[in-house]
Amino acid sequence: xxxxxxxxxxxxxxxxxxxxxxxxxxxxxxxxxxxxxxxxxxxxxxxxxxxxxxxxxxxxxxxxxxxxxxxxxxxxxxxxxxxxxxxxxxxxxxxxxxxxxxxxxxxxxxxxxxxxxxxxxxxxxxxxxxxxxxxxxxxxxxxxxxxxxxxxxxxxxxxxxxxxxxxxxxxxxxxxxxxxxxxxxxxxxxxxxxxxxxxxxxxxxxxxxxxxxxxxxxxxxxxxxxxxxxxxxxxxxxxxxxxxxxxxxxxxxxxxxxxxxxxxxxxxxxxxxxxxxxxxxxxxxxxxxxxxxxxxxxxxxxxxxxxxxxxxxxxxxxxxxxxxxxxxxxxxxxxxxxxxxxxxxxxxxxxxxxxxxxxxxxxxxxx
Numbered sequence: 001x002x003x004x005x006x007x008x009x010x011x012x013x014x015x016x017x018x019x020x021x022x023x024x025x026x027x028x029x030x031x032x033x034x035x036x037x038x039x040x041x042x043x044x045x046x047x048x049x050x051x052x053x054x055x056x057x058x059x060x061x062x063x064x065x066x067x068x069x070x071x072x073x074x075x076x077x078x079x080x081x082x083x084x085x086x087x088x089x090x091x092x093x094x095x096x097x098x099x100x101x102x103x104x105x106x107x108x109x110x111x112x113x114x115x116x117x118x119x120x121x122x123x124x125x126x127x128x129x130x131x132x133x134x135x136x137x138x139x140x141x142x143x144x145x146x147x148x149x150x151x152x153x154x155x156x157x158x159x160x161x162x163x164x165x166x167x168x169x170x171x172x173x174x175x176x177x178x179x180x181x182x183x184x185x186x187x188x189x190x191x192x193x194x195x196x197x198x199x200x201x202x203x204x205x206x207x208x209x210x211x212x213x214x215x216x217x218x219x220x221x222x223x224x225x226x227x228x229x230x231x232x233x234x235x236x237x238x239x240x241x242x243x244x245x246x247x248x249x250x251x252x253x254x255x256x257x258x259x260x261x262x263x264x265x266x267x268x269x270x271x272x273x274x275x276x277x278x279x280x281x282x283x284x285x286x287x288x289x290x291x292x293x294x295x296x297x298x299x300x301x302x303x304x305x306x307x308x309x310x311x312x313x314x315x316x317x318x319x320x321x322x323x324x325x326x327x328x329x330x331x332x333x334x335x336x337x338x339x340x341x342x343x344x345x346x347x348x349x350x351x352x353x354x355x356x357x358x359x360x361x362x363x364x365x366x367x
Contacts, residue, residue, distance in 0.1 A: 044124070047102045047111055048112075048129065053084075053088060061081040079151050079155040082184075092110075109194065110133075122225075124223070126234045127204065128253075129211075132195060139185070141173075146182060156173060169188075170184065170186065177276070196296070197285050198215065200282065200283045201286065209306055210256040210258075210341070211300065212255070214253045214254045214343075217236070219235065235253070255349060257340050306346060318341070339351040
């Protein structure tokens with residue numbers, strides 16, 4: 001709770017529940033260095049940073065709801081973090097020039113926006129993981145967890161009855177399914193389908209080896225922004241950085257990252273717990289094949305596993321064109337967990353000792 005409050009106090013400059021500042025989001029996926037102070041006083045309102053805080057609110061809400069079943073002192077804390085979540089959802093939707101917020105209705109995607117000194121805003125229309133992070137802000141609560149916490153339940157009812165403008169932005173938290181599950185999420189069904197249409201498009205985010213960090217659309221259509229006479233751009237680079245930006249560490253601009261893919265899969269599974277088999281999306285986009293959200297999660301598991309498992313020719317994508325690693329008996333079965341992976345061919349890139357987070361792939365391989 002102390003850490004959450006620190007972020008609220010330090011990284012919400014305008015006190016409007018929109019967050020900004022470097023490592024709170026994906027630090028080097030943006031158009032420019034998001035930790036830097038811009039010369040004319042502009043600042044970036046982050047779709048991902050704000051969504052992380054919404055996710056953080058739901059994490060703490062879940063913890064408080066669990067604790068409240070044993071100690072009623074935590075009941076009011078669950079209510080507090082539900083309020084935080086609701087107000088963040090409202091801010092993401094309503095702030096900005098002409099009340100457009102961080103959601104772009106024309107594109108059906110979330111973007112960062114640059115707030116200028118005259119209080120106008122400019123959308124940074126880069127199709128990247130920045131716009132997919134809102135998927136993570138989702139939680140499933142049972143009837144029992146709500147009904148056994150009258151303070152929390154009454155607060156939910158109050159928002160439904162007195163602030164329908166805010167309650168309507170959040171998934172139908174007051175409409176349980178037949179299994180008694182309630183969904184609390186930044187995304188209602190329509191917006192989730194919009195995001196998944198991009199995410200599951202093989203010409204955009206979906207590669208043979210997982211979800212790319214930047215859409216392949218930007219390979220031939222780089223995003224370019226002019227700010228105070230300086231030109232900044234983002235294009236799709238599937239592996240090593242081709243830029244000296246951030247010390248040459250601009251490696252979120254196309255590669256597949258296991259931890260973020262894992263969070264996407266977890267979110268899809270949570271959504272499935274609520275929507276069940278009736279809710280289906282096209283996967284891949286344009287294929288004519290429709291899957292439940294659990295089946296989509298399984299498909300992502302399969303593609304991520306393809307980084308490490310041998311293909312029909314007996315080769316592992318993770319080893320790329322390194323023949324010694326592919327065929328030498330002393331090397332071929334010692335699989336390395338790389339920092340990230342080429343968005344086109346699955347080759348391991350960056351540090352090769354990241355067992356702490358790329359080791360999440362074990363959960364994929366066990367499916």
